[in-house]
Every structure is written in structure tokens, then in C-alpha cells.
Amino acid sequence: MPETTSDLTWIAMLLPFVAALLAPWLTARLGAAAAWVLALAPALAFVHFLGFLPEIATGERVTGGYAWVPSLNLSFSWLLDGLSLTFALLITGIGALIVLYAGGYMKGHPQQGRFFSYILLFMGAMLGVVVSDSFLMLFVFWELTSITSFLLIGFDHAREASRRAALQALVVTGGGGLVLLAGLIFVWNITGISQLSLLLSTGDILRESPFYMAALLLVLGGAFTKSAQFPFHFWLPNAMEAPTPVSAYLHSATMVKAGVYLLMRLNPVMGGTPAWEILLPFFGGITLLVGAVLAVRQTDLKLMLAYTTVASLGLLVMLTGFDTPYAVEAAVLYLVAHSLFKGGLFMVAGIIDHETGTRDIRLLGGLRKLMPITFAAAILGGISMAGLPPLFGFLAKEEIYAALAGANPRAILFTAVAVIGNALMFVIAFAVGLKPFVGAETKTPKHAHEGPILLWLGPLVLALLSFGGAVLSSLSHRYVTSPMASAIDGEPQMVTISLIPHVGVPLALSVLTIVLGVVLYLGLERLRATVDRVVIGLGISPDRGFDHFVAGLVALSVRVTRVIHNGRxxxxxxxxxxxxxxxxxxxxxxxxxxxxxxxxxxxxxxxxxxxxxxxxxxxxxxxxxxxxxxxxxxxxxxxxxxxxxxxxxxxxxxxxxxxxxxxxxxxxxxxxxxxxxxxxxxxxxxxxxxxxxxxxxxxxxxxxxxxxxxxxxPFDATLTEFFAAYSKAIAHGANVVNVIIVDFxxxxxxxxxxxxxxxxxxxxxxxxxxxxxxxPTASVVxxxxxxxxxxxxxxxxxxx
CATH class of the missing domain: 1.20.120 (Four Helix Bundle (Hemerythrin (Met), subunit A))
Structure with missing residues (x-):
């Protein structure tokens, strides 16, 4: 694969960090208007990465960087191909919209500058993850996303729920990061390579190694914890304690997709094995069903969307491990579609909460006339999430069914899982994107009205991008989805699906999904009550299991401490x-x-x-x-x-x-x-x-x-000769001992x-x-x- 070099990418990577340093100072002087200035940092980075589209579309890769410790083969280096460039564009493009949205959503907050600083640090960390070429650089940025997400989720640190959610996310994702480090060390020792660009050309070295399974399980541990795969899914809904701009960014283009990115990146060298094709579809399918079922149980708009994000991540992992001709293309299409509609819908939920004072879907209705622009963005996002034309989500859903449909039992099983999961997400799509805006107008804690431009600009732009990407699908595939699929598959791929439906099994499955989704949507209240009773009856909660695990760990630590540190x-x-x-x-x-x-x-x-x-x-x-x-x-x-x-x-x-x-x-x-x-x-x-x-x-x-x-x-005089030769020449000291102590x-x-x-x-x-x-009364020990x-x-x- 041809390669070119870029020496300016490091500047684009540093822009969010520079903006994070300036954020408190700018906010103190400009207030909410500082969002327009701070958004320039990700916007400029977006323009920089946008310039690589033509050459990446031709199959080239862009690399660059600097040797750090050459003797240990450690470097600060980056890699841009179809996969990393798409993620970089999503992170910076959606990131710029999120910064603007935060300017309106957090307006008047005494700590708005601190919030801007955190979100920009998080943006820079995630950008570093997807463009990193060296293992060390990848791990450093990977853990930095855990630390910055901890700051964002626990932003409202005066509330116990926020502190608990932040600590839980840090423990799960930070622990997963340490597991990933062990996996990367395994890969490094197996191949002798510490750069992804070189690793991708090693062929079957990893797959044929006797340590492949150990390396795979460790890598999956890091990816599954970061991308909230069952049974580690519980931290993601709890992260909704963060302000809505964080939720919108976290779920659309950043941290939760880091694990998916890693699996896609390593697919050419770790995929295609029985273990890969069993573990990824199995855990991905369970996560899809768990997330979708738990989503319909919720009444909070953000929690409904959060659980569907869990389901969507499960679907992406399932497709990444599914070895069929269209699986990678389906994963690529759905990842882009999900980033657009989920970011927009989260921002819509935040607008509703900001302007009405509630996110409870049972208390919302009739907002269409009061919030027309928000309604337009919401319905377009809902249509894309439901997989209906003419939005980009339709292309993704058709390709998913083309990838999964088959006559063997495995294909039938996972196709059924996809249909059920997509039907439930169809329900949530219209529950969030349509239900609050139709019907009789309800009385809300605040008088509802349309929000300022900083609030509705982001979701409207993402909705229009989803529409334009579907209508101009040939351009989307040429510059985005085909290069991305080629990078994941390890060989050239051409995505061709368009809005014109292909008569066959995929279209029939789409119709079945829509019919099932409409039926479930009309009976949403009964469905919610049924799911609630089943979940309560089962009494299984990984979230409570996490609490028991932490409590047991603390109790064990106390006992060990009493034995080891007895105070004598x-x-x-x-x-x-x-x-x-x-x-x-x-x-x-x-x-x-x-x-x-x-x-x-x-x-x-x-x-x-x-x-x-x-x-x-x-x-x-x-x-x-x-x-x-x-x-x-x-x-x-x-x-x-x-x-x-x-x-x-x-x-x-x-x-x-x-x-x-x-x-x-x-x-x-x-x-x-x-x-x-x-x-x-x-x-x-x-x-x-x-x-x-x-x-x-x-x-x-x-x-x-x-x-x-x-x-x-035997006496080794090497150092003696060195000090005798260079003490006078380098340190200008005649007393060798003094020179050794003070200089060397x-x-x-x-x-x-x-x-x-x-x-x-x-x-x-x-x-x-x-x-x-x-x-006289003092106690004596x-x-x-x-x-x-x-x-x-x-x-x-x-x-x-």
C-alpha cells in the first residue's frame, strides 16, 4: 500500500489541547460567546484532516512522527488511512458542533470554562487514540480518554450519583486499559513490532503464534470495557450523569467507539480465526439484545438513548467478527450513521430538557409548534436511527441484513438477533424523535420554546449530513466508507449500496423490522411495563454486581492491611x-x-x-x-x-x-x-x-x-577508562570522583x-x-x- 508523509498532523493533534489551556481564560472574558472561538480548534483540525480525503480515497496511507527512544523502537508517530481518517473527521467535526452546543447549554454556569477545558482535553485524547501509530502512543491516549471522561462524567461533583458514575467509569475503562497494555506487549513480543502501520503488513504471524489466544483475550478485554460490551455495559448508562454535551459527544464519535475502532484496526492481523468469529458475534449479539431491551424500559430520554448506544456498539462488534462478504461494509456504514443520528438525538434530548425542564417522556407532548427547528432535527435523526429512507441509517440497515442473512443456523440466529434489536431501536428512535413533539401539548416545568442557535445548530447539521450522505451515496462511498472498509478488511473494498432498494431478503427483513417496530411502538407503555416486570423478577444487575465487587475488594484490602500492617x-x-x-x-x-x-x-x-x-x-x-x-x-x-x-x-x-x-x-x-x-x-x-x-x-x-x-x-575497567578520559574534557574537572558525583x-x-x-x-x-x-482520666495504651x-x-x- 503506497504511503506518504505528513509533518503537520501533530499540530492538528495539539490544537484541542491548546484550546483547553485557553478555555477558562476565554470564557471568563467572553462568556458563552467563547464557544465560537474555542470551536475553531477542532474546526481547523477537521479542515486539516479533510484535505487527506483525495489521497486516502486512492488507497494511500499517510504516516509521520518522530523517534523517541530508537533503541527501544518507541516513537511518537501517527497513521492515517480510511479507518483513522474517518474517525478523525467524526471526532473533530462533531467535536466542533459539541463545543458550540455546550456554549448554549452551559450558558451562565459558573464552571463553564472548566467544562470547555475538559471536553477539549477529551477531544484531543480521543483524536490521539485513532491516529496513533505506535503502541505506546496509543496506550497513553487510551488511558487519557479514561481520565478525561472521569472528569467530565463527574463534572457535577457535588452530587453523589455523578461521583459514583465517574469512579465506576474510571475503574472499568482504566482497568481495561491495563489489560490492553498487557495485550499490546504480547503482540509486541510475538511480532517484534511496536507500530500499527508495520503490524498490518505482518500477515499471519499473530494468528499462527501459540500465544495468539492470550493476546486476543487481553485485547478484547480492553476493547470490551471501553465499548461497554456485556457484561461491562453498565458503566455507560450511568455515565448519563454527565451534562448532555458530554453524553452527545461520548456516544456519537468518541470514547465508546474506541474499543470498536481497536477491533476494526486489528481485524487484518487478528481476525478471521474461529476464536475471533465466535467471541465477537456472541458478546456483540448479547450486548445488542440487552441494550435494546433495557432501552424500552426507560422513561428518561437520555437513558433511552444511552441503552440504544449499548445495543449499537454490540451490533458493531457483532458485525466486525462476522465473516461474510458484506459484514465489514455494514459495520462501516452503521458506524458513520450511528455517529450522525446519535449525536443529533442526544443534543435534541438536551434541548428538550433545557427548554422544558424535564426529560421524562411521559410528561412531554405537543412540542412540534413550540420547537419547530428542534422537531425537524429530531425527526430526521429518528428516521435515520429507525433505518428508513432517505437517511444514511437506511443504507446501513440494508447492508446489515445483506451481511447476516443466510440459510445456515448461525446466520439465522444472528439475523434474528439483528431484527429484534433493530425493531426495538426503531421504537426508541420514534419515542425520542417523534413522541415528545406530537399529540396534545403538555404542561412542563418550564414554558417550552425554541432554543438559541447554539443549541439547535449541531443536531440540524448532523441530520442534514445524514440526508446528504444518503442522497449522494456515491460520493460518500468513494471518499469515506470504501476507504474505511478497505482499511478494516486489509484489502480493497468497494461499497455500492444506495437509496434504491434491492428486492430480496435484505429488503424483506427491513420490512419485517419496520412492521415489528410499529407494532411495538404503538404498545410502548405495555412493552415497558412487561420488560420492567421481567427485569425486576430476574433480579440480575451487573451494576449492583459492580458495587458488591468493590465492597468485597475493600473488605479484603482491610483484612490484608490488618495482617501486614499491624502497627508494630x-x-x-x-x-x-x-x-x-x-x-x-x-x-x-x-x-x-x-x-x-x-x-x-x-x-x-x-x-x-x-x-x-x-x-x-x-x-x-x-x-x-x-x-x-x-x-x-x-x-x-x-x-x-x-x-x-x-x-x-x-x-x-x-x-x-x-x-x-x-x-x-x-x-x-x-x-x-x-x-x-x-x-x-x-x-x-x-x-x-x-x-x-x-x-x-x-x-x-x-x-x-x-x-x-x-x-x-574480574575487574571491568570500562567505566574507569571512560571517566578518566572524559572527566577533564567534558566536565572540566581534574578530580574524577567529584566529577562523577556532581556531573555524571x-x-x-x-x-x-x-x-x-x-x-x-x-x-x-x-x-x-x-x-x-x-x-487522671487519660487512657493509657x-x-x-x-x-x-x-x-x-x-x-x-x-x-x-
């Missing part, structure tokens, strides 16, 4: 030393890496032997000391003896450092001990002393073995200084501790018996 410092210290000893001793024994017994040096001088003896005497003094202060002072003997040995062996700088460390250690420990009210002697029982002594001896032996093993290895290891040295500073602050806090006199730090007296510390 001596237990923590003892456990740490035992584990260190095990690591130092068990590992060399298991792997046969024990060092040879060192030979006593024959040329050991009198001075060296004398200071070794002083160190041994210091150890004996510590063990025989009768009080803590004496033990601390004796503890410094070994350190000073070691410092002198460093000096004797020609390391004065190291010797000086050792002298400073030992002096400070003795002074600080002595100072701290004098500030604590401790008993003068050690009252630990014998078993505690034996355990602590054994741990100390084991750690000492372990470190000794490690040092002997390390020093017995500058960051490490900064970290060490930070540790010392933090330690000093902690010591200062301990010094400032004052002991308050006990009151005795320290654990046998502790080396037994507290003398019954007094409580108080920090001043």
Missing part, C-alpha cells in the same frame, strides 16, 4: 531484615553462586591489622554495653575503624565521607535517645533476642558473601541530597516532640511487651 514497628523492621537475609543467602545457594573462601592476605600491615582488631573490639563493646547510650557510642568504633582503613588504602575522599557519616549517626542517635523516655536497659525476652540476633547475623553474612563475590569477579551522577546525587534533607526534617520533628503530663523501645512511665507524646 519492631515487626516491620524484623520482617524487612529477614527478607533481606533470605534474598542474600538463598539466591546464591540455589544458583550456585557462593564465593570461594577468601585467603588471608600475606602482606597485611600492622596498621591495617590493628584497625581490624579495633573494629572487632567495637562489636564486642556494643554487645556487652549495659545501656543504650554506651551501645550507640561503641557502635561508632567500627565506622571510624573502617574510615581509617579507607584512608590507608588510598581513598581519602571516601574516608572523609565515612567519618562524617559515623559522626552524624552517633550524634543524631544519641540526641534522639535522650529525647525519648526509654528504659535504660533492654527488657526483651530471650526468644526475641535470639530472633533479632539471628536476623542480624544472617544479614551480615549475606552482605559479606555478596561483597566477596563481587570483588572476586548529578541526578543520583540530587536524590541523595533530597533523602538527607527529608531525613533531617524527620529528625527535627522528633526533636520537637514534647511529653505532656498525664491527666501500653506498648507491646518485649519491645526494645519500652516506654518508661505512662505518658503520651504531644507534638507542638
Amino acid at each position: 514497628l519492631e515487626v516491620y523492621i524484623t520482617t524487612t531484615f529477614i527478607l533481606v537475609a533470605l534474598v542474600l543467602l538463598v539466591t546464591p545457594v540455589v544458583y550456585g553462586e557462593l564465593p570461594a573462601v577468601p585467603v588471608w592476605p600475606a602482606d597485611l600491615g600492622l596498621a591495617e591489622a590493628a584497625f581490624l582488631a579495633i573494629a572487632v573490639i567495637g562489636v564486642a563493646a556494643v554487645l556487652s554495653a549495659r545501656d543504650r547510650l554506651t551501645a550507640i557510642v561503641c557502635l561508632g568504633i567500627q565506622g571510624f575503624a573502617l574510615a581509617v582503613l579507607f584512608l590507608l588504602f588510598g581513598a581519602p575522599d571516601l574516608s572523609f565521607t565515612q567519618f562524617m557519616v559515623e559522626t552524624l549517626s552517633v550524634v543524631i542517635l544519641a540526641l534522639v535517645m535522650t529525647r525519648l523516655r526509654l528504659s535504660l536497659t533492654d527488657h526483651r525476652p530471650l526468644i526475641a533476642r535470639l530472633l533479632d540476633g539471628a536476623a542480624a547475623i544472617a544479614c551480615g553474612i549475606g552482605f559479606a558473601l555478596l561483597l566477596i563475590r563481587a570483588t572476586s569477579a 551522577r548529578g541526578v543520583d546525587t540530587l536524590g541523595e541530597i533530597s533523602v538527607v534533607m527529608i531525613t533531617g526534617l524527620a529528625i527535627l520533628a522528633l526533636i520537637r516532640v514534647r511529653v505532656a503530663p498525664a491527666t 501500653s506498648p507491646p511487651s518485649g519491645s526494645f523501645g519500652d516506654v518508661k512511665g505512662k505518658k503520651k507524646g504531644k507534638v507542638k
Whole structure:
């Protein structure tokens, strides 16, 4: 496939982020009018991507980017083909309309600037997902969509329902992102490739790998959680707690389709296997039915649309995994149609709520004369969602039935699933797009009237695009759907369906869907009551299951914490030393890496032997000391003896450092001990002393073995030669050790200084501790018996 390069795409990718930074400042000065300025960012990005249509239509791919870590094959790179370009146009085009819509919907909100910033960040994250070429870049933007959607769903953070919905979405989609990361790592290790543009040309390498199933399940885990496939569908309807502009954007062109995008992107290298063709249609079909059935149970306009989005995502996943000639074309057509009609209908629901004060369908009616422009946008969106001509949804529905219809049991089963699901979505399409506007005018909480242009512009434009795309289907297929289908299928495809119906099974199934939909629409109230009774009777709710899962996880965490973190410092210290000893001793024994017994040096001088003896005497003094202060002072003997040995062996700088460390250690420990009210002697029982002594001896032996093993290895002078050669030339320092510490290891040295500073602050806090006199009624908690730090007296510390 021919490729061209683009060096300006990164600017288009950054435009939403730049606008997000400016949004609060612009909104504070321009108010709702800032929407017109902020919408320029996605609009300009839309124009940029629109310019690629001619060359993408000829089968070319556009790539670009920059090497980040070449040694690890990591890059900041992008890929534009029929699939990613279509998504980029939907994200930026609908995004510009959403920003304008938010300007009218959120007008007067004290946090409108913050909202603009969040929605633009979300837009940039989603744009990054669909144009990313490198795995790392894809994952970073993938998780960024989870974080920004958390901010948007929980925008009204004062409400508990909003906070819960935001946390739920973050847990489900963020967890799925981690699963996806594992899947991408599997793919990377199997193929050795970390870029999608190169991966798509690897053929059957993934499918033939023994780790294919593991990689597939991990990728499906990420895709299913993001695109709300059963049983992870529950987070999406709950996300309706977000303001309506978020819902319209989330459901039309962005986050919920990220999983579908990923499955379509990987179809050429992971599709076509029995696992792919079983799992995707199975879970997609269940999601389609669950979403459609639960949609008719709702009375809130947004929830009705939200559950049909779940159903539509299930239909897209089912088609992506269905291995028939027209399945990919049907998925492409339905994805574009759904983006147009669902974005418009959500905005219509928001207009109704904004201008009437309610979204309850039972309280709405007769709005056609009061809101004529909104009605026009609503009915056109409803017609497209119902799959009726002359809207783009009709093309999608006909192609769906052409892809699914067949004589074998599998085809019959999934065709029946599609007919039932589409019939129920037909009901919701007219329940939302028609029912609030016809019949007798009802009394609503607010006096209904047509909204401002910022509100109705978006849904009207999307409805007209759906109409124009269907009427001019040849142009739509040439520039959008055919290149997209070719990218998904991995080979050239030509979509040809038009508004002229083809007499045959697909048309018959369409008629059956319409008839069934009309019958169910006329009996909507009875249907809603029936579904409600069935759902209540079954008592199955993945949403409640999520709550039980989280509650169980919290309870398990509390129990584990009580076992591991019992609040006793001596237990923590003892456990740490035992584990260190095990690591130092068990590992060399298991792997046969024990060092040879060192030979006593024959040329050991009198001075060296004398200071070794002083160190041994210091150890004996510590063990025989009768009080803590004496033990601390004796503890410094070994350190000073070691410092002198460093000096004797020609390391004065190291010797000086050792002298400073030992002096400070003795002074600080002595100072701290004098500030604590401790008993003068050690009252630990014998078993505690034996355990602590054994741990100390084991750690000492372990470190000794490690040092002997390390020093017995052949000396590698590579770094020595490097530092000697470049210390003067690069860092202009004659003292090699100083240059290493300050320049070559500058960051490490900064970290060490930070540790010392933090330690000093902690010591200062301990010094400032004052002991308050006990009151007669004060409760006293005795320290654990046998502790080396037994507290003398019954007094409580108080920090001043």
C-alpha cells in the first residue's frame, strides 16, 4: 500500500489541547460567546484532516512522527488511512458542533470554562487514540480518554450519583486499559513490532503464534470495557450523569467507539480465526439484545438513548467478527450513521430538557409548534436511527441484513438477533424523535420554546449530513466508507449500496423490522411495563454486581492491611531484615553462586591489622554495653575503624565521607535517645533476642558473601577508562570522583541530597516532640511487651 508523509498532523493533534489551556481564560472574558472561538480548534483540525480525503480515497496511507527512544523502537508517530481518517473527521467535526452546543447549554454556569477545558482535553485524547501509530502512543491516549471522561462524567461533583458514575467509569475503562497494555506487549513480543502501520503488513504471524489466544483475550478485554460490551455495559448508562454535551459527544464519535475502532484496526492481523468469529458475534449479539431491551424500559430520554448506544456498539462488534462478504461494509456504514443520528438525538434530548425542564417522556407532548427547528432535527435523526429512507441509517440497515442473512443456523440466529434489536431501536428512535413533539401539548416545568442557535445548530447539521450522505451515496462511498472498509478488511473494498432498494431478503427483513417496530411502538407503555416486570423478577444487575465487587475488594484490602500492617514497628523492621537475609543467602545457594573462601592476605600491615582488631573490639563493646547510650557510642568504633582503613588504602575522599557519616549517626542517635523516655536497659525476652540476633547475623553474612563475590569477579575497567578520559574534557574537572558525583551522577546525587534533607526534617520533628503530663482520666495504651523501645512511665507524646 503506497504511503506518504505528513509533518503537520501533530499540530492538528495539539490544537484541542491548546484550546483547553485557553478555555477558562476565554470564557471568563467572553462568556458563552467563547464557544465560537474555542470551536475553531477542532474546526481547523477537521479542515486539516479533510484535505487527506483525495489521497486516502486512492488507497494511500499517510504516516509521520518522530523517534523517541530508537533503541527501544518507541516513537511518537501517527497513521492515517480510511479507518483513522474517518474517525478523525467524526471526532473533530462533531467535536466542533459539541463545543458550540455546550456554549448554549452551559450558558451562565459558573464552571463553564472548566467544562470547555475538559471536553477539549477529551477531544484531543480521543483524536490521539485513532491516529496513533505506535503502541505506546496509543496506550497513553487510551488511558487519557479514561481520565478525561472521569472528569467530565463527574463534572457535577457535588452530587453523589455523578461521583459514583465517574469512579465506576474510571475503574472499568482504566482497568481495561491495563489489560490492553498487557495485550499490546504480547503482540509486541510475538511480532517484534511496536507500530500499527508495520503490524498490518505482518500477515499471519499473530494468528499462527501459540500465544495468539492470550493476546486476543487481553485485547478484547480492553476493547470490551471501553465499548461497554456485556457484561461491562453498565458503566455507560450511568455515565448519563454527565451534562448532555458530554453524553452527545461520548456516544456519537468518541470514547465508546474506541474499543470498536481497536477491533476494526486489528481485524487484518487478528481476525478471521474461529476464536475471533465466535467471541465477537456472541458478546456483540448479547450486548445488542440487552441494550435494546433495557432501552424500552426507560422513561428518561437520555437513558433511552444511552441503552440504544449499548445495543449499537454490540451490533458493531457483532458485525466486525462476522465473516461474510458484506459484514465489514455494514459495520462501516452503521458506524458513520450511528455517529450522525446519535449525536443529533442526544443534543435534541438536551434541548428538550433545557427548554422544558424535564426529560421524562411521559410528561412531554405537543412540542412540534413550540420547537419547530428542534422537531425537524429530531425527526430526521429518528428516521435515520429507525433505518428508513432517505437517511444514511437506511443504507446501513440494508447492508446489515445483506451481511447476516443466510440459510445456515448461525446466520439465522444472528439475523434474528439483528431484527429484534433493530425493531426495538426503531421504537426508541420514534419515542425520542417523534413522541415528545406530537399529540396534545403538555404542561412542563418550564414554558417550552425554541432554543438559541447554539443549541439547535449541531443536531440540524448532523441530520442534514445524514440526508446528504444518503442522497449522494456515491460520493460518500468513494471518499469515506470504501476507504474505511478497505482499511478494516486489509484489502480493497468497494461499497455500492444506495437509496434504491434491492428486492430480496435484505429488503424483506427491513420490512419485517419496520412492521415489528410499529407494532411495538404503538404498545410502548405495555412493552415497558412487561420488560420492567421481567427485569425486576430476574433480579440480575451487573451494576449492583459492580458495587458488591468493590465492597468485597475493600473488605479484603482491610483484612490484608490488618495482617501486614499491624502497627508494630519492631515487626516491620524484623520482617524487612529477614527478607533481606533470605534474598542474600538463598539466591546464591540455589544458583550456585557462593564465593570461594577468601585467603588471608600475606602482606597485611600492622596498621591495617590493628584497625581490624579495633573494629572487632567495637562489636564486642556494643554487645556487652549495659545501656543504650554506651551501645550507640561503641557502635561508632567500627565506622571510624573502617574510615581509617579507607584512608590507608588510598581513598581519602571516601574516608572523609565515612567519618562524617559515623559522626552524624552517633550524634543524631544519641540526641534522639535522650529525647525519648526509654528504659535504660533492654527488657526483651530471650526468644526475641535470639530472633533479632539471628536476623542480624544472617544479614551480615549475606552482605559479606555478596561483597566477596563481587570483588572476586574480574575487574571491568570500562567505566574507569571512560571517566578518566572524559572527566577533564567534558566536565572540566581534574578530580574524577567529584566529577562523577556532581556531573555524571548529578541526578543520583540530587536524590541523595533530597533523602538527607527529608531525613533531617524527620529528625527535627522528633526533636520537637514534647511529653505532656498525664491527666487522671487519660487512657493509657501500653506498648507491646518485649519491645526494645519500652516506654518508661505512662505518658503520651504531644507534638507542638
